Amino acid sequence: MSGLAECTIAVECLTYCHVPNGPPSLDNITFHLRPGSRTILVGANGAGKSTLLQILAGKRLVKDAEIRINGRDVFRDSPPGVTFLGTEWAMNPVVRSDIVVSTFLDSVGGYKYKERRDKLLDILDVDLDWHMHAISDGERRRIQLCMGLMAPWNVLLLDEVTVDLDVMVRDELLTFLRNDSIARGATIIYATHIFDGLNSFPTHVAHMRFGSFATEPTAWPSGFTNGPQTPTLYNTALQWLREDRGYRRELEKQGRKSRGARDETVPSDSETFYKKYDYSH
Numbered sequence: 001m002s003g004l005a006e007c008t009i010a011v012e013c014l015t016y017c018h019v020p021n022g023p024p025s026l027d028n029i030t031f032h033l034r035p036g037s038r039t040i041l042v043g044a045n046g047a048g049k050s051t052l053l054q055i056l057a058g059k060r061l062v063k064d065a066e067i068r069i070n071g072r073d074v075f076r077d078s079p080p081g082v083t084f085l086g087t088e089w090a091m092n093p094v095v096r097s098d099i100v101v102s103t104f105l106d107s108v109g110g111y112k113y114k115e116r117r118d119k120l121l122d123i124l125d126v127d128l129d130w131h132m133h134a135i136s137d138g139e140r141r142r143i144q145l146c147m148g149l150m151a152p153w154n155v156l157l158l159d160e161v162t163v164d165l166d167v168m169v170r171d172e173l174l175t176f177l178r179n180d181s182i183a184r185g186a187t188i189i190y191a192t193h194i195f196d197g198l199n200s201f202p203t204h205v206a207h208m209r210f211g212s213f214a215t216e217p218t219a220w221p222s223g224f225t226n227g228p229q230t231p232t233l234y235n236t237a238l239q240w241l242r243e244d245r246g247y248r249r250e251l252e253k254q255g256r257k258s259r260g261a262r263d264e265t266v267p268s269d270s271e272t273f274y275k276k277y278d279y280s281h
């Protein structure tokens with residue numbers, strides 16, 4: 001995308017290794033996204049989607065790379081209005097304790113955004129009288145979404161947090177996010193493995209493979225139409241993932257280690273990330 005000044009998200013030369021001197025989990029990534037864009041990140045397990053989102057959220061320190069949101073360095077000058085929602089949140093013991101949902105939401109500022117909060121409570125079908133320790137995983141996820149989305153965000157980073165929603169709630173939530181992004185010019189990056197019902201959501205789609213972009217964020221669907229038929233996100237993702245598997249098997253045949261082999265001597269993402277994660281965001 002042109003004109004860096006117009007970009008909400010600007011990433012230059014981002015390389016990241018989970019293990020010092022280990023193989024890079026992200027490898028020389030550069031991309032720019034405009035305000036109001038909604039980008040779906042497609043990639044096989046281990047492609048680097050979560051790592052990229054965590055870095056954009058300022059959760060992992062990276063040296064020697066330019067990572068800016070609204071012109072501000074995500075680590076040294078935290079930009080306001082950035083909301084990250086990942087799956088780790090639900091494992092925090094605090095959000096599994098005996099606390100009533102209304103009290104919980106107020107403790108993270110729900111009373112300040114009453115109108116948005118009530119709209120989200122309705123879409124997500126959350127009961128303010130629920131107790132956080134006595135609800136299902138999907139219900140807890142709905143509370144997380146309500147909490148994370150009620151303050152108006154400029155940039156929303158979603159890491160597979162719709163996976164345990166029922167299909168109706170997911171559909172209504174995605175409609176809300178799309179309309180909110182259009183109305184306020186807010187930017188979304190959304191990593192997911194579920195492509196059903198998502199065709200009209202993105203403005204851009206990107207394909208990550210082994211820590212790089214195999215397809216950089218590209219306008220959807222116009223950047224993908226080669227013939228008379230409009231592509232579906234599901235078919236596009238399926239084709240990309242098949243290509244990835246072929247690519248990985250070819251590398252393995254040549255005796256080269258493909259990305260994804262985890263170093264058991266270092267903590268897992270859940271272990272490290274969970275410690276750093278502030279449950280209120």
Ligand SMILES: Nc1ncnc2c1ncn2[C@@H]1O[C@H](COP(=O)(O)OP(=O)(O)OP(=O)(O)O)[C@@H](O)[C@H]1O
Nearest residue numbers: 018025045046047048049050051259260267268269
């Ligand atoms: N703690 C860790 N130590 C070493 N490597 C790690 C660690 N956590 C993640 N990685 C590696 O980083 C790479 C990217 O992982 P990441 O979690 O970002 O992938 P992903 O695309 O989000 O996968 P998924 O779809 O399974 O969530 C993988 O190769 C993974 O093995």
